[in-house]
Amino acid sequence: MSGYGEEFQKLIEAVEASRPARVEMAKRGEAFPALTMTQREEWLGKYHPDYKDEGRRAVKVGPNEGQVFPEEVSELLESKSILSDLKIDLSKPDYETDLLVIGAGGAGTAAALAASDQGLKVLVSTKLRHGDSNTVMAEGGIQGADQEGDSPYFHYLDVIGGGHFTNDPALVGAMTNDAPIIIDWLERMGMMFDKFPDGRMKVRHGGGTSRKRMHSAGDMTGAEIMRVVRDEARNRTDTIDILEFSPAVELLTDDNGDVTGAVLYNLETKEYYVVRAKSVLISSGGFGRLHIQGFPTTNHYGATADGIIMAYRAGAALQDLDSTQYHPTGVVYPEQNVGLLITEKVRGLGAQLVNIDGEQFCFPLEPRDVESACVIRECLDIEKGIVTPTGRPGVWLDSPMIDILHGEGTVRKELPAKYIQFKRYGIDISKQPMLIYPTLHYQNGGIKIGADAATSVPGLFGAGEVAGGVHGRNRLMGNSLLDVLVFGRRAGLAAAEHAGKTKGDGKLTLGHVTEFEKSLKDAGIKKPTVGPIILPDYTPDHVKSRQWC
Amino acid sequence: MAAKKKTKVVPLSVGDKTIPPEGAKMIPIYVMGKRYIIPETLTLMKAIEYVGYKYTRGCGCRGGICGACGTFYRFEGDYKLRTGLACQTVAEENMIIAQLPFFPSNRPNYDLENQKGTPHEELRALYPEVFKCVGCGTCTRTCPMDIDVMDYVALMKRGDLRGAAQKSFDCVMCGLCASRCPAQISQFTAAMYVRRVTGKKIFPKAEHLTNRVEEINTGKYAKMHKELAEKGKEELKELYVKREREPDMSEQGKWLPEDKENL
Structure with missing residues (x-):
């Protein structure tokens, strides 16, 4: 070339x-x-x-029924479970843990570390390798108001103005308040920030910032963050257990609908694992690989909206999921x-x-x-x-x-x-x-969460790109690395608190799935697609038309 | 090359599928020894998908930074073993390709908060094999990120950990270096330790950051945020539009805004 x-x-x-x-x-x-x-x-x-009508339609079932989403998203929100036609034994869990983390990017790993600090036992399920995520791909930087001429007050204004004042104020407050705490946490773990010889952080402007507060590590800030938090998680073999190539495919709930665990699927041996957990965190990232409106994407291979779909079936409300960042x-x-x-x-x-x-x-x-x-x-x-x-x-x-x-x-x-x-x-x-x-770069919306990363379903937490609200309908550069770590850490702490109040003998059922699939039928959806899709399919037509299965 | 001026275009909706330029030449490649014909200009990753594979292992960010797709290849009739990242290397005629999706590496646990020795002593305790490097340079020739691996290993041996950290900074941790090392060193995991210890103990701490964290812990900003949260959209809009933009060329640590009340 x-x-x-x-x-x-x-x-x-x-x-x-x-x-x-x-x-x-x-x-x-x-x-x-x-x-x-x-x-x-x-x-x-x-x-x-x-802002265009084409390629978008209302979803017919679930907590956000009637709301308009991209066609690719609506179809998956109306999908049926992979487990629908399988016999699976929920009576004996293969794993019992305090916190189950679904998705091992920046948010999931930060949560695992925070929960481990609280003395929790953490099981991390991930579709690909630990760290395969959009976090590693974020290049430009991470915002945090730590300079003398700046403050979390101005960071807040920048975020909410950038989001066209559609953001959830409580989440914006949490993120901008915690930002320097996160930068400090990373520094203490040995992240190699770009610094002046005296230790002062080098900072720059990003789109929509009123102050220079973009911290970086070369042009691989996200990769460096991921390397560091992953390395620290690997040091904690006593509390953090990581299952790679074993994505969650369904949540488990008790008779009240509270989340009590999940079913994982080993992509290599094709067997399932049943997990019982006191708290469950979904931190499985966004939907870039659904190629909304046919756009190419910057996202990593696994960004197929799995977490959103599982959480939606369990009754978790969504927010701003119709908003996509190009x-x-x-x-x-x-x-x-x-x-x-x-x-x-x-x-x-x-x-x-x-x-x-x-x-x-x-x-x-x-x-x-x-x-x-x-x-x-x-x-x-x-x-x-x-x-x-x-x-x-x-x-x-x-x-x-x-x-x-x-x-x-x-x-x-x-x-x-x-x-x-x-x-x-x-x-x-x-x-x-x-x-x-x-x-196609980023899913602005997602599962609705509070400042403690709790979703509308007891026992279920959400953090990172999978969650919505903090960026409103538009995110500024340098706030996604920040978002995943702030809410990952908050989720870890909140999950610890929740786990403390839970016995850990929660009943494991797929009741919510049965109910959801009934609602599909009632809505007249006769041939739902199967979700989550787990991985995108790039097989070209000339091969696909000749494949046996 | 048809770069036309002022032509009405409709963006192509093809997701991640590559569009081979019109009349693309078809070339043979060998995926793990098996021959396939592909259009020229694809990356190895897209070529492997083009022939019909669906990845589980060996594919991550597809953007050259995650280290999932380390690949060895040779050209037919050429003794030389080459490496690259499958998502970044363009397929050429008669390439014989095998990816290395996983390689067992040595990675002892350590506690960065409670280390007794100096960083260099700790490195020796954690990774004694680093000090047995034979200096063959195979790692450097193997690195798909063009890192001079042998050189950073030499810096580690010498105790220049800052230098080793900076030299190894672009590492994507694919593990290809370790797979070829005759001294059985896991260079990339040792370098990870060295970077963290450098970031933590060799780089000076950012004082302004420590100070800001202390201020946050007083609850000062949570209070400001609460007041902001109570404001209506129009009032917020006004504050947003009014906010002062720090000049691009301002000196860090010296510049202060007119509105000092909200610092």
């Missing part, structure tokens, strides 16, 4: 021609004007995929990198978005949904986008500005992973711009 072809090289000349003037402007501290609040609303309504800067070229995320840090460091004529067309650090709407508008309405050889639209992200603004070598130093990812295909992002278009 030899980078950009001749025609792209020619188009890049327009970007290079306008660059000196744009750099001069940036140096003077002048920026492209941001949209007004009225413009924001108008552009979102016209260009953001969430990250404004997903790769559209080269084809091998399509859907991959270009961290917002690139724009935080000064790179601008420019169109085919080399013109800037938006403020580079709008809230993400607004920024995405700007890019979609530029490509599909203004028609000043670039089209790749495989027909994908995009605009330029002018990364070479970074070295010009901050000194030669900044791109390689601050964005090492991104630099390598493009270098492989012959593109030097410190010298050449990248082609980007919005990509």
Whole structure:
């Protein structure tokens, strides 16, 4: 592979021609004007995929009956259990534990550590390996108001304004209040934050922040966080037990409908395990791999909404699940990198978005949904986008500005992973711009929780991307790593409290599933799909049409 | 290359499936020794899916950072053993591929809060094999992240833990280095310990952070948040629009906003 072809090289000349003037402007501290609040609303309504009617429909059953969700989500919310046709023996649990954690990304691991600190025995069930999650993929950073000119008060305003004032205030308060506590916790566990020689945290702006409070560890902040918390969990073999490749496929409830355990499924031996737990936490992440409206995604392989579906069957209410975050800067070229995320840090460091004529067309650090709407508008309405050889639209992200603004070598130093990812295909992002278009990035909503991570079902907790409310209808960069750890830790503590009040002899039944499936029938859903789907299917049609089973 | 100007386009709805460019050349590859024909330009991961495999192990983030898809390969007729991440390596003609989804590694437990010796002494106690490195450089040649593994092992031996931590920072913990080490070292787990001990004991602590945590523990901000939560949307909007933006080039630890009441 030899980078950009001749025609792209020619188009890049327009970007290079306008660059000196744009750099001069940036140096003077002048920026492209941001949209007004009225413009924001108008552009979102016209260009953001969430605001369109097509591809969405009302769900016919369950606690959120009548609410409109993306088609892919509604179908799974109306799915039947994998266990429906199986005989399974619930009389003898294979595992008994204080806390069962479903999903071992950042939230689940933080919860396991917090519960372990409280002396609980924790069983962690995970679909893939410990740490396979969107947490490892978060690149740009984690917010926390720990500088003198900042405070959790301003962090709160940024979060709730970024979420268009649709957020749950109690959750925003919890997250912004705990943020420095989490950063401190990570520092004490030995996370290698980007720091000044005297130990002061290096912080930056992100989209929609009023203060510089984005902490980072190179451009692999999430990976470093995950490495550290996972390593600490591995040190605690006495209290934390981890079952990899054994996802939960159904919750278990007692006669009151309280959650008392779960059924796990060993993906390799195909056998099931029955778990009894005093508290159950769902921290199984989001729905990126459902490819809402056909968008490519930045999400990891296991992001198939399993937790949402199980919790919904058990009666847990959902919030804002119709709201999807499209990250404004997903790769559209080269084809091998399509859907991959270009961290917002690139724009935080000064790179601008420019169109085919080399013109800037938006403020580079709008809230993400607004920024995405700007890019979609530029490509599909203004028609000043670039089209790749495989027909994908995009605009330029002018990364070479970074070295010009901050000194030669900044791109390689601050964005090492991104630099390598493009270098492989012959593109030097410190010298050449990248082609980007919005990509499906984050599930804004999810299971409704309180500040203690409790769901509407006793015994069941939710934390991380699987839960909704804290970001409202739009999340700012650097608040997802924060969210998973804050609510993971809070869930661990609350689960410990709940476990203390529970005997641990809860009856194990699938009563809620029987009831839910009856409601499917009553709603006239004759052939429900089977859920959770556990893993996405990328088998091409030419193979699929010839497979025996 | 057809990069057209001002053409009306509709975004393609294909999820994660790759669209091979028109007229893509078809090439043979060998998945664990078995021959398949695929369109050129796919990554190994997408090629393996294209021929009909569905992953359980060996696939994680699909973005080059989780370390699930470490892969060995050779070209037919070439003695040289090569490595890459399946999600990041482009399939080429006559590649013979085998992924390594798991490799047993040595990882002793430790308690970072209660260590008696110096970090270097503790490293020696936890991973004595690190000090038996024979310096063959196979690990460095094996690393799919282009990390100079042998060099960070040398730094560990010498006691330059900060250097080893920084040199190993890009590690995705795929374990390919350990699978090839003649001294049977699990380089990547030793490096994990070294990074944590560096972050905790060698980097100076952030004082402003400790101070802020103390302030939080007084309940000061919970009170402010409660007041904010009671405000109506219009009032919040006003506060949001009014808030001062810290300049991009401000000096950290020095800059203060006009509104100091809410700090």
